[in-house]
Amino acid sequence: MLRVDGITAGYGPVTILRDLSFKAEAGQVTCIMGRNGVGKSTLMRAIIGLVPVQSGQITLGKVALHALPPHQVPVQGVAYVPQGRRLFGPLTVAENIEIGLLARKKGPQRRDYVLDLFPRLRERLDQVASTLSGGEQQMLAIARALCLEPEVMLLDEPSEGLQPSMITLIHETILRLRESGIAIILVEQRVDSVLRVADHVAFMANGRVETVVPRSDLAPDSMLFRDYLGV
Amino acid sequence: MSFGPFLLLAVLEGTVMAAVLALTAVGLSLVFGVMRVVNVAHGEFYMLGAVLAWFVTYYLPFPPLLAWMAALIIAPVLVAAVAALTDVLVLKRLKYNPEATIMATIGLLYMLQQAALTVYGPDARPVVAPFEWRIQLPWFGYSGYKLFVVVAAILVLMAVWWVMTRTKAGLIMRATQVDRDTAQTFGINVNRVYAGTFAFGGALAAVAAVLIVPIQQAHYLMGHDPLLLSFIVVIIGGLGSIRGTLVAAVIIGLSDGIISMFFSPTLAKIIATLLVALVLVFRPQGLFGAKA
Numbered sequence A: 001m002l003r004v005d006g007i008t009a010g011y012g013p014v015t016i017l018r019d020l021s022f023k024a025e026a027g028q029v030t031c032i033m034g035r036n037g038v039g040k041s042t043l044m045r046a047i048i049g050l051v052p053v054q055s056g057q058i059t060l061g062k063v064a065l066h067a068l069p070p071h072q073v074p075v076q077g078v079a080y081v082p083q084g085r086r087l088f089g090p091l092t093v094a095e096n097i098e099i100g101l102l103a104r105k106k107g108p109q110r111r112d113y114v115l116d117l118f119p120r121l122r123e124r125l126d127q128v129a130s131t132l133s134g135g136e137q138q139m140l141a142i143a144r145a146l147c148l149e150p151e152v153m154l155l156d157e158p159s160e161g162l163q164p165s166m167i168t169l170i171h172e173t174i175l176r177l178r179e180s181g182i183a184i185i186l187v188e189q190r191v192d193s194v195l196r197v198a199d200h201v202a203f204m205a206n207g208r209v210e211t212v213v214p215r216s217d218l219a220p221d222s223m224l225f226r227d228y229l230g231v
Numbered sequence B: 001m002s003f004g005p006f007l008l009l010a011v012l013e014g015t016v017m018a019a020v021l022a023l024t025a026v027g028l029s030l031v032f033g034v035m036r037v038v039n040v041a042h043g044e045f046y047m048l049g050a051v052l053a054w055f056v057t058y059y060l061p062f063p064p065l066l067a068w069m070a071a072l073i074i075a076p077v078l079v080a081a082v083a084a085l086t087d088v089l090v091l092k093r094l095k096y097n098p099e100a101t102i103m104a105t106i107g108l109l110y111m112l113q114q115a116a117l118t119v120y121g122p123d124a125r126p127v128v129a130p131f132e133w134r135i136q137l138p139w140f141g142y143s144g145y146k147l148f149v150v151v152a153a154i155l156v157l158m159a160v161w162w163v164m165t166r167t168k169a170g171l172i173m174r175a176t177q178v179d180r181d182t183a184q185t186f187g188i189n190v191n192r193v194y195a196g197t198f199a200f201g202g203a204l205a206a207v208a209a210v211l212i213v214p215i216q217q218a219h220y221l222m223g224h225d226p227l228l229l230s231f232i233v234v235i236i237g238g239l240g241s242i243r244g245t246l247v248a249a250v251i252i253g254l255s256d257g258i259i260s261m262f263f264s265p266t267l268a269k270i271i272a273t274l275l276v277a278l279v280l281v282f283r284p285q286g287l288f289g290a291k292a
Ligand SMILES: Nc1ncnc2c1ncn2[C@@H]1O[C@H](COP(=O)(O)OP(=O)(O)OP(=O)(O)O)[C@@H](O)[C@H]1O
Pocket: A011, A014, A016, A034, A035, A036, A037, A038, A039, A040, A041, A042, A043, A083
């Protein structure tokens, strides 16, 4: 289980996250919702180690992630699919996959497992990543992260800019990963998507997670969506 | 000597020049590409390599071939160590800020120069060539060692190419070059990559120096020309593009060799600089660089 306990984090003198706490359980999808600029991506970056945590703790099992040098966090089993994908554009699909395998020293077996999830990538191994279609790029971003064989997976708006069939494919993938016991933290803005995949929804405002609600307590017209997203 | 043989001689000299230039320029280009650091002290790493080669060959009681081979290993290793130390002690603390690192490497340039002047002195000193044989062409004899330098430089460049495109270390360097933050989220220790890249760049300059020093003599100011020409090559080729750097090194090296022999070395530098100006005006990303 990944626990975030009272963290404060931001950029230079600007504090974005204030005393923020929440947790993500293995085999469950925890969705993070909140308005643009509330700090959802900052929270993801704090967990993966790209944004330093000024106070508070982030722990995975017994390991204090916030105390590790950033490049050690993925080694503990935290994989990150950043907003906007951030592929290694000039590198090939195969090379992007290869990078994913490095942190936890995974081999051909893991590579095959991941490519079986996304057969379209297998057909394009030698293609340069920046020339992939948007959907294929998102598949590669997820595949690259899955190469770690992670215990926790952070996905920051993976459906941004994709057509409905592609979004469905990504949801199916997320639900499969959930079955395999991974703790999934998903930043997602679409209410219908959240209702399809979430076990819990964490609503962010004012630099904190203000409410966590189980999926069963939510409906498409819930007041919470209106309050926290302004829809 | 009639025109044909003279041109052949000029081309040969230009090829030697191009080969050594390619080595120094690739180091500079690699460092800029991966770290976004313009290393003004790159020429001093070259100088340091040459001076160290002189010390090694002078003090080791080996025959010339063995002594030179020892220098070929010891000088690049020591220069790489100096470079890695520079990265950890200076560049890292400046957070690789582009302007700050330029100032810092200018400082390093003078420190290395003065250190060489103090320890090694103001004289230019030759290193005995590892072997002496002349190739007798119908019109003139030519140094077999110079041809060896060309072959050796090509082999080293092929090795660099192989490291960058076919090995895990190369893959990690290229990934870091593209996106340092994302590389970190995949477990890549960016600090180590940077120290390694800076050391690798320095070692390449030192290898070039050990190759050239039996032809050109070691001197504490010898870093200037290679620095200028390497910058010219890297700008023409496109910053950070290895292929562009190689092509530009051949163009600049050959033209420098040929123009120097037919006219004057000064004219050669003028033309090269003019070429840079033209490239900067009409194709600022360089011949092979990606558009910014
Ligand atoms: N590198 C940075 N330096 C300074 N401020 C930043 C930086 N990155 C983000 N911010 C600021 O931090 C705040 C939170 O940004 P963040 O990207 O976490 O929001 P978000 O909730 O993910 O928004 P969106 O829904 O638009 O993706 C914003 O006000 C943003 O301007």
